[in-house]
Amino acid sequence: MSDTPPNLSTGDLSLNTRTSLPDGYAFLLAAYPRPVWAEHPNNGQWCQFWLQRHQMFRDYSAALTDACEQLSDGKIEAAAFHEWFVPRVNFYFGEIDSHHKVEEYHYFPALAQADAKMGCGIELLEGDHRVVHDRLIAAHETIVALDAAIRETPGDIASAAPAARDGIAALGDALGHHLNDEEDIIVPLILDRTEPVLGIG
Numbered sequence: 001m002s003d004t005p006p007n008l009s010t011g012d013l014s015l016n017t018r019t020s021l022p023d024g025y026a027f028l029l030a031a032y033p034r035p036v037w038a039e040h041p042n043n044g045q046w047c048q049f050w051l052q053r054h055q056m057f058r059d060y061s062a063a064l065t066d067a068c069e070q071l072s073d074g075k076i077e078a079a080a081f082h083e084w085f086v087p088r089v090n091f092y093f094g095e096i097d098s099h100h101k102v103e104e105y106h107y108f109p110a111l112a113q114a115d116a117k118m119g120c121g122i123e124l125l126e127g128d129h130r131v132v133h134d135r136l137i138a139a140h141e142t143i144v145a146l147d148a149a150i151r152e153t154p155g156d157i158a159s160a161a162p163a164a165r166d167g168i169a170a171l172g173d174a175l176g177h178h179l180n181d182e183e184d185i186i187v188p189l190i191l192d193r194t195e196p197v198l199g200i201g
C-alpha cells in the first residue's frame with residue numbers, strides 16, 4: 001500500500017471525472033434525503049444562508065453563460081453586454097473564491113471534527129475546490145480576452161464570445177457538481193447534529 005495520499009484533484013474521485021459520490025461519503029443522506037431538508041427543524045440560519053449562496057452561484061453561472069451566448073448570437077450589443085457583464089462576472093469570481101476560503105479555514109475543520117466518517121468527504125471537497133479554482137482561472141482568461149476584444153479589437157468578438165461562454169459553462173459545470181455533492185455530504189450532518197453542536201451558525 002502506498003503512503004502517498006490520493007490526489008483528489010486528478011484521480012478517479014476528482015471532480016473532473018467522478019459521476020457520483022462513492023459509498024460512505026454522504027453517509028447520512030439516506031436518513032435525511034433532500035425532500036426533508038427545507039422543513040427540517042435543524043435546518044438553521046447558517047445552513048439556509050449557505051444553501052442560498054450555493055443557489056446564487058448556480059443562478060449567476062446560468063445568467064453569465066446566457067449573456068455570452070446572446071453576444072455570440074448577435075442578440076445583444078457589445079457595449080450593453082460589457083456594461084452588464086463585467087461587474088457581475090467579477091462579483092461571481094470573487095464570491096466563489098471567498099466562499100471556498102471560508103469553508104476551508106472555518107467550516108470544514110469544524111465539520112471534520114464532528115464525525116470520523118466526515119474526513120474523507122472533507123478531503124474530497126477540498127480537492128474539488130482546487131479543480132473549480134483551475135477552471136475559474138481558465139474562464140478568467142477567456143473573459144480577459146473578450147474584454148480586450150470589446151474594447152480594442154471588435155473583430156475578435158466573434159471568436160472571443162463563444163470561448164468565454166465555454167469557459168463560464170465549464171466552470172459552472174464543475175461548480176454545480178461540487179455544490180450538489182457538498183450539500184449531500186454536509187446538510188444531513190447539520191440536520192442530524194444541529195448547528196450549535198457542530199460549532200457553526
Ligand SMILES: [Fe+2]
Nearest residue numbers: 100103125182
Ligand atoms: Fe465548497
Ligand SMILES: [Fe+2]
Nearest residue numbers: 054099103182
Ligand atoms: Fe459551498
